[in-house]
Amino acid sequence: MSAIIEINHLKKSFGENEVLKDISTTVNKGQVLTIIGASGSGKSTFLRCINLLEKPTGGQILYKGENVLEKGYNLPKYRTHLGMVFQSFNLFANMDVLENCMTGQTTVLNRKPEEAKKIAIQNLKNVGMDQFISAKPAQLSGGQMQRVAIARALSMNPDVLLFDEPTSALDPEMIGEVLKTMQDLTKTGLTMVIVTHEMSFAKDVSDHVIFMDQGVIAEQGTAEEIFEHPKEKRTQEFLQRLR
Ligand code: ADP
Numbered sequence: 001m002s003a004i005i006e007i008n009h010l011k012k013s014f015g016e017n018e019v020l021k022d023i024s025t026t027v028n029k030g031q032v033l034t035i036i037g038a039s040g041s042g043k044s045t046f047l048r049c050i051n052l053l054e055k056p057t058g059g060q061i062l063y064k065g066e067n068v069l070e071k072g073y074n075l076p077k078y079r080t081h082l083g084m085v086f087q088s089f090n091l092f093a094n095m096d097v098l099e100n101c102m103t104g105q106t107t108v109l110n111r112k113p114e115e116a117k118k119i120a121i122q123n124l125k126n127v128g129m130d131q132f133i134s135a136k137p138a139q140l141s142g143g144q145m146q147r148v149a150i151a152r153a154l155s156m157n158p159d160v161l162l163f164d165e166p167t168s169a170l171d172p173e174m175i176g177e178v179l180k181t182m183q184d185l186t187k188t189g190l191t192m193v194i195v196t197h198e199m200s201f202a203k204d205v206s207d208h209v210i211f212m213d214q215g216v217i218a219e220q221g222t223a224e225e226i227f228e229h230p231k232e233k234r235t236q237e238f239l240q241r242l243r
């Protein structure tokens with residue numbers, strides 16, 4: 001197993017509020033890491049620190065062994081290695097589906113439009129959205145928008161794809177199609193970090209599960225360890241509440 005991202009003693013405060021308190025874990029290549037925990041426990045902040053949408057107040061983030069928080073590290077480059085899928089899709093409303101999946105490729109990765117288009121269409125095919133290339137986001141359902149957002153992220157060929165509650169904003173009847181898309185992705189060997197409340201999905205796809213509670217990792221382990229034999233009282237109670 002080789003580590004893509006190693007997180008050592010990560011801390012993040014907003015003013016007096018210490019939201020992440022000494023978080024350490026490893027994201028291994030090709031693995032699916034799932035983060036569960038109650039609302040407010042710091043899951044989104046943790047993801048946002050990984051891709052440096054938030055600046056950690058302490059600790060280390062090693063990407064392929066190099067500390068990305070060190071002065072002089074090429075952060076713009078680092079960010080191109082990570083993709084993010086948000087709860088609220090964050091598609092560009094003024095662009096159609098194809099443009100949404102091309103723009104990062106041409107502006108950030110400097111790909112030629114023809115190449116970017118080919119890659120975008122392939123990824124849209126993979127999520128079942130290639131019939132909609134000319135649609136604007138407003139014409140799509142939530143599930144369709146989220147699948148486009150996934151195709152857009154994949155079109156950047158990230159090393160790691162981060163998901164922050166990708167199905168939480170969806171009507172119940174659309175959750176399945178997005179989970180199915182993500183489940184298919186896990187089989188491609190993509191490295192994924194997923195914050196989710198979908199426990200049966202998490203149980204199915206996770207190689208490693210982190211349970212967060214009040215800014216700390218209360219427990220982490222395999223899907224079986226966390227879901228079948230949780231050791232910590234806090235984990236047991238959290239899982240029980242969802243039943
Ligand atoms: P979760 O995703 O697990 O629900 P969050 O990471 O969103 O938790 O939030 C954890 C805590 O951090 C909350 O108390 C929240 O108010 C605080 N927080 C998150 N983002 C900010 C911010 N930008 N400024 C101040 N406080 C924040």
Ligand code: MG
Pocket residue numbers: 043044045165
């Ligand atoms: Mg959150």
